[in-house]
Amino acid sequence: MCGIIAYVGRRPCTDLLYQGLRKLEYRGYDSAGLSVLDNGEVRIVRAVGNLDNLERELKGGDGNGASTGLGHTRWATHGRPSTENAHPHLDCSGRISIVLNGIIENYAVLRDELSGEGHGFRSETDAEVVSHLIEKHYDGDLVEAVRRSIGDIEGHFAFCAVHADHPQLIVGARKECPLMVGVGKDENFIASAIPAFLSETRDVIAIEDGELVAVTPEGVEVLDLELRPVERDVTRVNWDADAAEKGGYETFMRKEIFEQPAALADTLAGRLGGDGMVTLEDINIPDEELAAIDKVYVVACGTSYHAGLVGRYVLEGWARTAVELDIASEFRYRDPVLSPRTLVIGISQSGETADTLVAMRQAKKSGAKVIAITNIMGSQATRDADGVVYTRAGLEIGVAATKTHLAQIAAIQLIALHLARLKGTKPPEELAAISAELHGVPDLLTDYLRRETATREIAKRYFEKPFFLYLGRGIGLPVCLEGALKLKEISYIPTEAYAAGEMKHGPIALLEKGSPVVVVATDGHVYDKVVSNIEEVRAREASVIAVATEGNEQIQSICDDVMYVPRTSEMLSPLLSVVPLQLLAYHIALLKGCNVDQPRNLAKTVTVE
Numbered sequence: 191m192c193g194i195i196a197y198v199g200r201r202p203c204t205d206l207l208y209q210g211l212r213k214l215e216y217r218g219y220d221s222a223g224l225s226v227l228d229n230g231e232v233r234i235v236r237a238v239g240n241l242d243n244l245e246r247e248l249k250g251g252d253g254n255g256a257s258t259g260l261g262h263t264r265w266a267t268h269g270r271p272s273t274e275n276a277h278p279h280l281d282c283s284g285r286i287s288i289v290l291n292g293i294i295e296n297y298a299v300l301r302d303e304l305s306g307e308g309h310g311f312r313s314e315t316d317a318e319v320v321s322h323l324i325e326k327h328y329d330g331d332l333v334e335a336v337r338r339s340i341g342d343i344e345g346h347f348a349f350c351a352v353h354a355d356h357p358q359l360i361v362g363a364r365k366e367c368p369l370m371v372g373v374g375k376d377e378n379f380i381a382s383a384i385p386a387f388l389s390e391t392r393d394v395i396a397i398e399d400g401e402l403v404a405v406t407p408e409g410v411e412v413l414d415l416e417l418r419p420v421e422r423d424v425t426r427v428n429w430d431a432d433a434a435e436k437g438g439y440e441t442f443m444r445k446e447i448f449e450q451p452a453a454l455a456d457t458l459a460g461r462l463g464g465d466g467m468v469t470l471e472d473i474n475i476p477d478e479e480l481a482a483i484d485k486v487y488v489v490a491c492g493t494s495y496h497a498g499l500v501g502r503y504v505l506e507g508w509a510r511t512a513v514e515l516d517i518a519s520e521f522r523y524r525d526p527v528l529s530p531r532t533l534v535i536g537i538s539q540s541g542e543t544a545d546t547l548v549a550m551r552q553a554k555k556s557g558a559k560v561i562a563i564t565n566i567m568g569s570q571a572t573r574d575a576d577g578v579v580y581t582r583a584g585l586e587i588g589v590a591a592t593k594t595h596l597a598q599i600a601a602i603q604l605i606a607l608h609l610a611r612l613k614g615t616k617p618p619e620e621l622a623a624i625s626a627e628l629h630g631v632p633d634l635l636t637d638y639l640r641r642e643t644a645t646r647e648i649a650k651r652y653f654e655k656p657f658f659l660y661l662g663r664g665i666g667l668p669v670c671l672e673g674a675l676k677l678k679e680i681s682y683i684p685t686e687a688y689a690a691g692e693m694k695h696g697p698i699a700l701l702e703k704g705s706p707v708v709v710v711a712t713d714g715h716v717y718d719k720v721v722s723n724i725e726e727v728r729a730r731e732a733s734v735i736a737v738a739t740e741g742n743e744q745i746q747s748i749c750d751d752v753m754y755v756p757r758t759s760e761m762l763s764p765l766l767s768v769v770p771l772q773l774l775a776y777h778i779a780l781l782k783g784c785n786v787d788q789p790r791n792l793a794k795t796v797t798v799e
């Protein structure tokens with residue numbers, strides 16, 4: 191989820207690129223850089239940290255009169271935040287420069303091949319292979335070199351390249367990551383998001399998947415992979431700057447809910463082979479030690495804890511490993527039984543939650559192995575843990591976690607698959623089948639999100655109710671806990687989430703005619719039991735809103751409203767069933783006039799006990 195801006199025209203471009211990067215700040219960054227073409231040379235400036243650091247580096251530098259250049263804000267996925275890992279990257283000759291957003295899945299293979307052919311690498315990033323590939327394929331034609339390079343790359347990406355031999359040309363290419371051209375007069379821009387050039391032009395050409403674009407001051411040529419010209423209309427956007435930052439969505443939370451397919455695909459990218467083989471690049475614990483683990487202990491807070499609860503089912507089911515879970519603020523004041531054969535997984539989106547950090551440190555002191563699942567490269571959790579599994583959800587701005595939660599579930603599923611293979615608890619063909627299904631979930635989710643209007647209609651019927659009860663069983667229970675947390679934190683409506691089988695032991699007393707009861711009733715081995723619980727709710731004349739599996743028509747006869755999700759195997763179902771609950775909470779909160787991005791009393795990162 192990095193940010194790209196490129197300019198070619200008649201004006202000095204350093205400040206234009208820098209201002210473009212400022213507009214991409216909302217996407218997050220850990221380092222940033224620019225490269226400009228100046229007097230037949232590529233000049234490059236990079237800095238770690240916020241953009242003020244880059245600005246300091248730029249002051250009084252060379253190349254301030256240059257009128258072609260690239261800029262980049264980095265959100266690290268491969269390689270820690272550092273000046274060497276910041277973009278732009280150069281080839282060996284220093285005459286080709288690139289900026290990239292995305293993930294090159296086969297970068298390790300490409301890097302070995304290119305190193306074998308004599309290319310020298312200066313960074314730890316996957317992106318740098320692109321500048322060397324272009325160098326390898328370049329014979330005077332930059333567009334052709336980019337086209338050939340794309341043929342070598344697996345993954346999803348958007349990138350821009352310049353060559354000192356072509357001072358007025360930028361070549362862009364994309365596969366699955368966004369790339370927009372901003373069309374000006376005697377100048378043009380390319381960016382990963384419209385806000386980067388919105389103050390300069392509102393005329394936009396969207397580059398589609400598998401296309402290249404060659405941009406000069408005079409023109410924009412969109413090409414397919416055979417380099418045949420593609421006709422593309424220019425669209426005029428009328429967003430204000432605020433709407434542009436949200437990519438046209440009304441809130442960051444909504445944008446982030448809709449970014450979940452990408453967050454999931456990115457978290458899986460390059461880590462899960464078709465054969466079910468898992469590669470977790472930063473786990474840092476030898477396979478023999480992982481295979482000998484006899485207990486997993488998950489510590490986390492809030493939404494991250496709910497991801498851990500989902501993890502219990504897959505760790506037990508796939509890896510046949512005993513699992514304990516604790517809320518970090520409780521764990522730290524107990525005396526948990528840990529040993530060198532215990533694997534403690536600390537889950538924290540921010541990687542800075544004080545209680546989770548203390549719990550992880552205590553676990554390490556007791557001799558357990560500690561892994562962090564976090565979205566922030568270089569965060570404290572990554573420094574305290576033995577190993578890390580990064581969720582690659584990109585920056586989450588909405589205080590209520592959505593896309594990071596889904597990515598956390600995927601991360602713990604990857605760990606469970608890895609342990610299952612090392613422990614031999616699942617035959618390879620079953621691991622391969624799970625892998626194939628998991629890779630299909632982002633598309634299912636994209637499809638689901640396209641037809642989300644049903645949730646809004648349901649929200650309209652219930653938003654004035656004073657209390658919501660959530661019920662689920664099995665792997666549907668953590669989904670309910672998460673759905674109930676989302677609703678209470680952004681709409682301020684009191685909620686209770688309960689194991690459906692426990693209802694008759696207390697919470698059923700809360701129900702009266704018309705009380706909304708949200709039930710996760712997706713297909714699975716406890717589905718019939720959930721149906722019995724729905725009947726108990728109906729007997730109290732409460733209203734049932736169910737999350738059910740597509741194709742289950744029968745459930746409509748016992749529920750007031752149904753939110754259907756695509757069919758998956760039971761273990762993967764939370765990746766889909768939590769999404770209607772996020773949307774239900776979202777629409778109810780909006781209908782009540784709440785600020786969903788910044789709910790009262792809450793902070794995105796809780797660095798105090």
Ligand code: F6R
Nearest residue numbers: 492493494538539540543590591
């Ligand atoms: C709820 C939410 C919080 C966080 C919790 C832990 O939407 O976001 O419950 O999950 O504060 O934060 P991290 O994951 O940063 O440790």
